[in-house]
Amino acid sequence: MTTTEQATPRPSQADLAYEEVRDLLVRLEIAPGAPIIEADLMERTGFGRTPLREALNRLEAERLVKIYPRRGTFAADINLADLALITDLREELEGHAAHRAAERATPDERAMLSQIAGEIGHSQEQMSLDTEIHRAIYAASHNHFLMETATQYYNLSMRIWRLFMDRLPEIAAHVGEHKALLQAIVSGDAETARNLARAHVRRFESAVRKLL
Numbered sequence: 001m002t003t004t005e006q007a008t009p010r011p012s013q014a015d016l017a018y019e020e021v022r023d024l025l026v027r028l029e030i031a032p033g034a035p036i037i038e039a040d041l042m043e044r045t046g047f048g049r050t051p052l053r054e055a056l057n058r059l060e061a062e063r064l065v066k067i068y069p070r071r072g073t074f075a076a077d078i079n080l081a082d083l084a085l086i087t088d089l090r091e092e093l094e095g096h097a098a099h100r101a102a103e104r105a106t107p108d109e110r111a112m113l114s115q116i117a118g119e120i121g122h123s124q125e126q127m128s129l130d131t132e133i134h135r136a137i138y139a140a141s142h143n144h145f146l147m148e149t150a151t152q153y154y155n156l157s158m159r160i161w162r163l164f165m166d167r168l169p170e171i172a173a174h175v176g177e178h179k180a181l182l183q184a185i186v187s188g189d190a191e192t193a194r195n196l197a198r199a200h201v202r203r204f205e206s207a208v209r210k211l212l
Contacts, residue, residue, distance in 0.1 A: 017047040018055035025064045025075055026155045027127075028162045036065060036073040062152045064159075078159055080212060086156055087205040091198045093150040094134075098181060098197035101140035102190035109140045110186045117182040126175045127165070131158065133178045137185065137197075160208060167211050174204065 011019075021041065024030045041052055056073055059065045067073045105113065116133055134154050138147040165171065177200050184193040 013047060013051040014054035014058075017045060017051040018058050020045050020047070021052070021055050022059060022062075022064060022155065025059065026131075026158050026162070028159060030075045032075055032078045032159070032163075034075045036075060038073075063156060078163055080160065082156070083160060083205060083208060086153055086160075087201055090150075090153050090157060091201045093146070093153060094201050095194040095198040097138050097141045097143075097146055097150050098185060098193035099190045100143060100146065101137045102185045102188050102193040104142045105140040105185060109136075112136065113140065113182050114186045117179050117186070120176055120179045120182075121172075126171050127158075127162070130175050130178070133175075133182065137182075140185070157204070161204070164208055164211050174200075174207070177203070 021030075030036065036056070038049060038052065041047075042049060045052070047055075056065055056067065060067050064076050065073055066076050101109075101113075113136055116129075116136060119129060131154075135151065138150045141147060177196075181193060181196040181200065184190075184196055
């Protein structure tokens with residue numbers, strides 16, 4: 001077994017349950033404010049009660065669900081008043097993640113980011129590609145605290161985007177902005193990567209605000 005294999009433990013059932021339920025919430029496949037019935041979720045995901053409860057506790061800490069004693073568990077509502085606060089934080093997180101990725105990405109990660117950049121403009125799954133891009137940048141920052149925090153606030157932002165996606169005609173252009181960002185990271189231009197990432201977050205907020 002290699003050192004890399006030893007350093008990368010297999011995800012637990014709770015980890016896998018967390019990822020699946022998180023994505024259902026972020027994609028609004030579980031609607032904001034909807035009750036989360038444990039038995040229904042077990043049937044839908046195939047996970048047992050214990051890993052799902054662990055996942056839901058973690059998702060509550062990330063503000064994606066609300067757990068009320070004696071009332072039950074609900075998908076968190078989307079509060080549009082939070083958009084400015086989320087943007088304020090994401091601007092710093094995304095800029096820093098891009099900066100660190102440009103500095104720290106391995107040759108294999110740069111090759112992967114370059115490959116992802118080549119998919120921009122050709123993928124039919126724009127929202128999925130957007131998520132893939134952000135997660136790849138966070139991973140390439142090689143700071144797991146930054147990755148976890150950036151992912152949490154990206155997820156909150158993505159729920160807002162999903163809420164307005166039918167009224168946002170610029171989705172392809174929004175995703176297309178990542179091409180220059182990825183190229184800056186691949187080339188190691190950390191300051192340009194930071195500036196492009198920050199501007200990207202600001203433009204997202206501006207696009208949503210036009211619809212409010």
